[in-house]
Amino acid sequence: xxxxxxxxxxxxxxxxxxxxxxxxxxxxxxxxxxxxxxxxxxxxxxxxxxxxxxxxxxxxxxxxxxxxxxxxxxxxxxxxxxxxxxxxxxxxxxxxxxxxxxxxxxxxxxxxxxxxxxxxxxxxxxxxxxxxxxxxxxxxxxxxxxxxxxxxxxxxxxxxxxxxxxxxxxxxxxxxxxxxxxxxxxxxxxxxxxxxxxxxxxxxxxxxxxxxxxxxxxxxxxxxxxxxxxxxxxxxxxxxxxxxxxxxxxxxxxxxxxxxxxxxxxxxxxxxxxxxxxxxxxxxxxxx
Numbered sequence: 001x002x003x004x005x006x007x008x009x010x011x012x013x014x015x016x017x018x019x020x021x022x023x024x025x026x027x028x029x030x031x032x033x034x035x036x037x038x039x040x041x042x043x044x045x046x047x048x049x050x051x052x053x054x055x056x057x058x059x060x061x062x063x064x065x066x067x068x069x070x071x072x073x074x075x076x077x078x079x080x081x082x083x084x085x086x087x088x089x090x091x092x093x094x095x096x097x098x099x100x101x102x103x104x105x106x107x108x109x110x111x112x113x114x115x116x117x118x119x120x121x122x123x124x125x126x127x128x129x130x131x132x133x134x135x136x137x138x139x140x141x142x143x144x145x146x147x148x149x150x151x152x153x154x155x156x157x158x159x160x161x162x163x164x165x166x167x168x169x170x171x172x173x174x175x176x177x178x179x180x181x182x183x184x185x186x187x188x189x190x191x192x193x194x195x196x197x198x199x200x201x202x203x204x205x206x207x208x209x210x211x212x213x214x215x216x217x218x219x220x221x222x223x224x225x226x227x228x229x230x231x232x233x234x235x236x237x238x239x240x241x242x243x244x245x246x247x248x249x250x251x252x253x254x255x256x257x258x259x260x261x262x263x264x265x266x267x268x269x270x271x272x273x274x275x276x277x278x279x280x281x282x283x284x285x286x287x288x
């Protein structure tokens with residue numbers, strides 16, 4: 001992957017080719033978006049937008065012809081977050097921007113792709129009616145609207161998650177090519193400020209009580225806390241030199257014990273904004 005990034009950074013022609021071809025191919029849109037984000041991070045917004053236009057054309061084709069907004073949504077979200085990251089030099093600002101974009105995406109999807117949302121909602125309603133008829137009977141006429149809300153929030157949340165992954169890939173490419181170890185260092189040190197942590201906590205807790213896309217607001221508020229929690233875990237493992245097997249064990253448990261462990265991770269990340277656990281943990285001394 002780093003060799004591909006190195007080839008793309010040889011010039012605007014190479015970057016445009018990689019971005020356009022990758023976006024045009026099925027399931028490889030994330031590579032095109034990552035190349036655009038890399039150019040923005042390294043060379044600036046103007047050159048990034050020039051490259052992004054070539055990736056935007058096939059992305060719009062997927063959105064119009066195939067009725068699949070994934071490529072264009074991830075491309076736009078990751079590019080905007082890359083601009084914010086380059087300008088602010090903080091992951092906090094980039095992730096908060098991404099959360100805001102996810103909410104806007106969740107509001108726009110039903111208007112831009114009503115048929116897609118309708119098909120997904122119909123499939124979801126049919127599944128519930130077949131495998132959980134008691135719930136379908138209890139919800140009655142509210143079942144369709146509830147399923148639509150869940151499907152819409154799931155799509156917008158997935159796009160946000162993929163966009164953050166794309167931005168992290170672009171940042172790791174930038175570090176690998178121009179600043180070895182830089183991405184690992186900033187990710188291990190990532191911690192939310194107290195005001196942002198408080199705002200995210202309010203979004204997570206208050207989302208269910210809002211009348212406007214409550215699931216989407218909760219998920220958008222949770223993502224910066226999740227990333228801060230993951231950065232904390234990686235930072236502690238690195239600081240104590242515990243080995244990669246501890247990270248593997250953590251992610252296995254995160255899959256097996258989710259959502260309980262995910263909720264614990266949110267709480268730990270929130271508390272870390274006040275207590276700064278990494279500062280309190282002494283680095284492991286090298287063995288003599």
